[in-house]
Amino acid sequence: MPTPDRTTLDAIVAAARDLLEEDGLAGVTMQGVAVRVGVRAPSLYKRVENRDRLIQLVAEETLLELTARLDAAADARTLLDTYRAFGKERPAAFRLVMTPGAGTPVADTAVQAAASTAILRISAGLAGETDALEAARLLTAWATGFISMELNGAFRLGGDIDRAWDYGIAHLVDAITR
Amino acid sequence: MPTPDRTTLDAIVAAARDLLEEDGLAGVTMQGVAVRVGVRAPSLYKRVENRDRLIQLVAEETLLELTARLDAAADARTLLDTYRAFGKERPAAFRLVMTPGAGTPVADTAVQAAASTAILRISAGLAGETDALEAARLLTAWATGFISMELNGAFRLGGDIDRAWDYGIAHLVDAITR
């Protein structure tokens, strides 16, 4: 007689996602996830291969959500503001996806590629098709570095961080526009 | 009768530093460090408070070395190339210092501030004193994001990464120059 299912993969990923924001990557333990979904740790292995795979699933869920939001942006400033807002909303997930350490499980290539289409579209509009890739990389590298530093509290020399963000957007858009 | 010292704090930090590059942050275990310096794990606690403090010491050693190299740069391109070369030489240490995750031990504030003086000096020369801080943040955010993405293999859409780097420097320097 089969036991009824006491949890689902979606519930497990959601619990891991919440634990990630609350306690950081190291806080995402199989025991912690198990408690949240109401089973014992060994039961999780019926639905997910291991902890690395679970982290990868959280990374992919994060990128899919981010991609959906970026795709809705019509211009560079909106796109970059959306990106930054996502980082502030889910700082740990942002770091997991954008600046994973060595050994950190990483999202599938296709999921990652999809996240680039919005910035490529907008960069092509500003810089032209020839320089679209380089312009997209300039904008992406800047925004990713800026948001990472902001989340890490790395802007330590005073000044207005919002002003630095606006300064960056204005000068970058100007620089890449033909 | 006292036992002769079998290791030193410097040797412990150096072993941790090497393990970091070889096996990543998770690979820096007290047991692993102990084996490298020729003692048992409990003995390490005579010289360093705990693992977090050891990681912090590695972060500070990394920043001091990086600061020394950046201070020697005379112009923006040299500074940025030096920064990128350091990232490629010590990728795990670069990530530890520039994009630490939540809960990762972080260098002392004074050590971090010292690493900013070179970029501030050069930014002031290009953008003027009024915009020096914003310009420094633009350059730093871009370079940090670019190098992080490069180390993570995040440039996945083909194209020439060196060309994207040169494109970035040229357009940024142009953008912030009065």
Added chain:
DNA sequence: ACCTGAACACCGTTCAAGT
């Protein structure tokens, strides 16, 4: 004064035994 084995509280993961 430094070093060590033993111990404790955690991890991730496996597996036989339950329902």
Added chain:
DNA sequence: ACCTGAACACCGTTCAAGT
């Protein structure tokens, strides 16, 4: 077919006992 306790190999850290 799913769930669990028990077990194993790891961690970081403490501490009494050795020299």
